[in-house]
Every structure is written in C-alpha cells, then in structure tokens.
Amino acid sequence: MSRSLKKGPYIDPNVxxxxxxxxxxxxxxxxxxxxxxTISPEMIGFTFGVHNxxxxxxxxxxxxxxGHKLGEFSPTTKFLRHGGKASKEQEKGAAPAPAAVAPAKxx
Numbered sequence: 001m002s003r004s005l006k007k008g009p010y011i012d013p014n015v016x017x018x019x020x021x022x023x024x025x026x027x028x029x030x031x032x033x034x035x036x037x038t039i040s041p042e043m044i045g046f047t048f049g050v051h052n053x054x055x056x057x058x059x060x061x062x063x064x065x066x067g068h069k070l071g072e073f074s075p076t077t078k079f080l081r082h083g084g085k086a087s088k089e090q091e092k093g094a095a096p097a098p099a100a101v102a103p104a105k106x107x
Contacts, residue, residue: 009038009067019046031056035071050074 003010012034019030024045031049039061049056050070057074065073081087 009040010036011040012037015048016042019043029056029058032070035069035074037070039065039068039070041066052076 012032015030015032015034015037018032019027019042024047027046029047029049031051033051035050043061044063044066045061047058047060048070050059050073052074053076059070059073081091
C-alpha cells in the first residue's frame with residue numbers, strides 16, 4: 001500500500017540533513033539504516049551505504065531511481081540457486097536431455 005498523497009513521500013530527516021549543502025562529488029558514501037526513505041531529486045549523484053541487516057551496500061543514486069525506496073537497491077537475502085534436477089545437471093556441465101518431439105500428422 002502506498003503512502004497518502006496528503007502526507008507526501010517519506011524522506012528521512014537524518015538523510016536530508018546529511019546531504020544538505022553538500023555536493024555529490026565531495027562526499028564519501030553516506031551510511032543509513034533508513035531503507036524506507038524515498039529517493040528524492042536532491043539525492044541524485046550521492047552514494048549511500050544502505051544497511052541490509054549485515055553490512056552496508058553501496059547504492060549510487062541515478063535519475064531513474066527517483067520515487068523508489070533506498071531499500072529496494074540493497075537486497076537482504078543472498079540468492080544461491082534454484083533446486084531441482086535440471087539445476088543439478090547444469091551445474092555438472094551436462095546439457096539437459098532434449099524433449100521428445102511428436103511426429104506431425106499427415107492427412
């Protein structure tokens with residue numbers, strides 16, 4: 001569910017305080033735990049260290065990210081692989097067996 005238009009987007013005041021009056025080129029990564037903070041146009045060019053529960057992942061804000069949340073770009077889980085027989089065959093280097101093709105009917 002999205003936030004009310006009357007309230008506007010949630011932008012963490014601590015994050016805005018850290019970027020106020022600074023240029024993107026003169027700052028190192030800005031550490032933040034605020035994954036729910038909405039990216040605003042003032043944040044373009046800054047690099048944020050977004051906490052994922054274990055460490056801070058570097059997120060460089062671009063124009064396409066405006067309106068999204070900081071947490072969307074810092075995954076909290078590590079994808080290992082999907083299971084199953086086909087996955088195990090690919091891991092061994094063997095190509096999966098081709099599917100049998102039924103002959104076409106001729107009238």
